[in-house]
Amino acid sequence: MSRPSVLFVNWRDTAHPEGGGSERYTERIAEGLVARGYRVTIQCAAHSRAPADEWVRGVRFRRRGGRFTVYLRAAVAVLRLRPDVVVDVQAGLPFFSRLVARRPVLVLVHHVHREQWPAVVGPVLGRIGWWLESRLAPRLYRGCRYVTVSEQTRRELAGLGVPTSRTTVVRNGLDAPPPVRATRDPDPTLVVVGRVVPHKRVEHAVDVVARLARRWPKLRLEVVGDGWWLDTLAEHVRRLDLADRVTLHGYVAERDKHEILARSWVHLCPSVKEGWGIAITEAAAHGVPSVAYRAAGGVVESIVDGRTGLLADDVEDLTRQVDRLLASAELRASLGEAGRTRAATFTWEHGVDAFERVLAVEWGS
Incomplete structure (x- = not known):
């Protein structure tokens, strides 16, 4: 049986000036899936540090839109590319892929953002953002399977109405650290x-x-x-x-x-x-x-x-x-x-194993 095509819709990638650990997680999982025969695309925002279209370690990158228009461009990508499975990476805001996808949608949430919203956008917009994340998104993605990286986030999602039975924890792996010359500094x-x-x-x-x-x-x-x-x-x-x-x-x-x-x-x-x-x-x-x-x-x-x-x-x-x-x-x-x-026990291989099991459930359903 051929492997399904997978489209990750994500706000950023690791090359983005604001890219971080959550983007690395997405890319390491994507690379691991490619190594196992999946066709994987990451749709994310455009920026000056990378081209609009690029293949990296077998993963296809499509960079379109800016901080806010990335959501619209992602919806267009879902419609045009018609992947077998969509992974909606929600860093606070959903991509609303459930409205346009005709195939299973898997939701990836690293953590909920209740405390972050006011710190980033202020109290008024923060309340709107939190409403979208905590009220609208759980209803819109009702019935979808969720992936998160910790049991703590799994419990917090349950508090928003996402049953733990629909949430799977797939932990971060760890890139092997390169050899270093540094030794512990003599000063604190x-x-x-x-x-x-x-x-x-x-x-x-x-x-x-x-x-x-x-x-x-x-x-x-x-x-x-x-x-x-x-x-x-x-x-x-x-x-x-x-x-x-x-x-x-x-x-x-x-x-x-x-x-x-x-x-x-x-x-x-x-x-x-x-x-x-x-x-x-x-x-x-x-x-x-x-x-x-x-x-x-x-x-x-x-x-x-x-x-x-x-x-x-x-x-x-x-x-x-x-x-x-x-x-x-x-x-x-x-x-x-x-x-x-x-x-040393946290490997991306283990993470890809677990993520692939979730995909198998979605693809087989």
Whole structure:
């Protein structure tokens, strides 16, 4: 039996200036499916860093539309390409593919965005966005099967009316880290990896440095990632007079990112919400423990609290937990080694296996 054609409709791709971990997930799953004989297309927004049409590792990319018109162009693609299965990747807003698809629609949700909406678009538009995500989308996609990356998101989707019986957890894999030359820095070094946007709350990591500066005179923070909030973050650093302690790297090459991770002591993930937090497992692969907020969704699964990293309740607790790790080389080492061992169990091969099983149910139905 021939494999079905699969169309992912997604807001961005990894080449996009605002691309991140969720886009990497989509592309790794797509590449794995291609390797197994599926015909896979990713329809996403156009941008200046890549051509409108491109084949990458066997995956066809069609880049059309901008921040908002990408939704209309995706609907047109569903109608024109007539895939056997549509994967509607919902990063807050649905693509409304259910209205035009004549074939099964699979919904991929990394996390729900209740807390992110007001942080990104303000209180008024935030309420509209949350209504679309929490009220309209579950009704529109009633009967569709969902995929998500953590049990936490699965439970949150259930709270929006998506039965757990229709939701399958397919966890993130981990790209094998490249060989690095860096060794652990002799001075205490914190790192944040990810897009610099409001809901990632990188300012909290800067605040931790400010609070611990007197106790740790050589403490530094390295921020790896780009985003439209970078200038605002830089102003926050200047306002706290921390320019000599905080390095804003912006975008860096993949190998450079791993060099920075390898020399760091502690990784911080102060985000409002994460479906999983792929940077957490990337840091763990280098033996670097992470500290994140307990209320931030999937991080309660990517971090095993007290065994591979630590969870915090607020910025004061975040500061305490970071201080605790900085003060104990033994604790950092034990959490780091446990994290390294656990990170090795997350492979894209396992993820593709699980995703393919979901496709088989949809294609066979």
